[in-house]
Amino acid sequence: xxxxxxxxxxxxxxxxxxxxxxxxxxxxxxxxxxxxxxxxxxxxxxxxxxxxxxxxxxxxxxxxxxxxxxxxxxxxxxxxxxxxxxxxxxxxxxxxxxxxxxxxxxxxxxxxxxxxxxxxxxxxxxxxxxxxxxxxxxxxxxxxxxxxxxxxxxxxxxxxxxxxxxxxxxxxxxxxxxxxxxxxxxxxxxxxxxxxxxxxxxxxxxxxxxxxxxxxxxxxxxxxxxxxxxxxxxxxxxxxxxxx
Numbered sequence: 001x002x003x004x005x006x007x008x009x010x011x012x013x014x015x016x017x018x019x020x021x022x023x024x025x026x027x028x029x030x031x032x033x034x035x036x037x038x039x040x041x042x043x044x045x046x047x048x049x050x051x052x053x054x055x056x057x058x059x060x061x062x063x064x065x066x067x068x069x070x071x072x073x074x075x076x077x078x079x080x081x082x083x084x085x086x087x088x089x090x091x092x093x094x095x096x097x098x099x100x101x102x103x104x105x106x107x108x109x110x111x112x113x114x115x116x117x118x119x120x121x122x123x124x125x126x127x128x129x130x131x132x133x134x135x136x137x138x139x140x141x142x143x144x145x146x147x148x149x150x151x152x153x154x155x156x157x158x159x160x161x162x163x164x165x166x167x168x169x170x171x172x173x174x175x176x177x178x179x180x181x182x183x184x185x186x187x188x189x190x191x192x193x194x195x196x197x198x199x200x201x202x203x204x205x206x207x208x209x210x211x212x213x214x215x216x217x218x219x220x221x222x223x224x225x226x227x228x229x230x231x232x233x234x235x236x237x238x239x240x241x242x243x244x
Contacts, residue, residue, distance in 0.1 A: 091192045094185070095172035103235025104185050108169060111229070111237070115165040120146055120158035128236045135239040149240075164227050165240070167209050184230045184238050191224045 094100065097108065107126065114122035127134040127145055137148040150158040173185040174192035186192055190206055195218055198206060206215060210226050218224055230238035 091174040091176045091186075091189075092178065093172055093174055093189045093193065095189070097173075100173070100185065101233055101235075104231050104233060107231050107235045107237060111165060112169055115162040115169075118157075118159055118162065120149060120162060123149070126237055128238075134237045135241055137241065152242075164209070165229065168227060168229055170208075171205050184232050187229045188224070191228045193224075195219050195224060 097105065100108065110126055111123070114126065124146055127136075134145060136145045137152045146158070149161050150156065152161065154160040168187045171188035171190070173187050174189040175183065175185055176192055177183045188205070188209065190198060190202060195206070195215060203215075206224075210218070214226070218226075225243055227240065227242045229240050232238050
């Protein structure tokens with residue numbers, strides 16, 4: 001066993017130094033850990049300059065637009081005035097059927113359903129009776145309006161006439177004589193518009209109803225003169241006739 005008196009002062013100093021390091025190192029570690037945690041929290045709260053900041057306007061932009069028809073169906077636009085002496089307001093062209101008054105919408109849907117059924121008798125309950133009732137066909141027509149419609153159809157059951165009605169009602173309408181007792185919605189809308197001013201999509205709609213040679217004859221005549229349908233603002237069927 002070594003003699004305690006043989007321990008030198010240097011060894012004592014070394015022992016004391018090692019003890020101090022052990023003590024201070026144990027005490028400093030929690031403080032360093034706390035400081036590191038606070039620095040990490042601060043970094044988390046601080047926005048990164050490397051990350052791309054999202055543009056708020058970019059996030060509200062819509063995706064790919066949905067396809068739409070060639071003709072703007074969400075429009076009610078006035079017809080361009082023709083070069084004439086008529087100073088009255090031009091008719092409104094209504095291409096969106098949801099903008100029609102409710103009574104007009106209901107009758108239009110009823111006419112479409114009746115025509116699509118192929119049974120011309122389904123039109124009878126939709127006719128307005130009386131002297132000022134629904135005017136149908138042209139010329140010397142039989143007293144019974146359904147018989148009159150059959151008489152001008154190319155087939156004995158009146159189904160050609162029903163097909164014409166469907167084509168006409170698939171177009172937009174023109175509101176004529178607005179805010180007057182004679183106000184009415186007229187299909188097709190180009191019955192109240194100059195045929196020379198039709199856009200290409202509007203000409204396609206017209207050719208769905210008549211041929212190109214018919215259109216040439218109409219321009220020579222001075223306007224659309226094929227079948228038209230009229231409905232009053234209160235939802236009464238005014239006419240289904242051909243002519244000017």
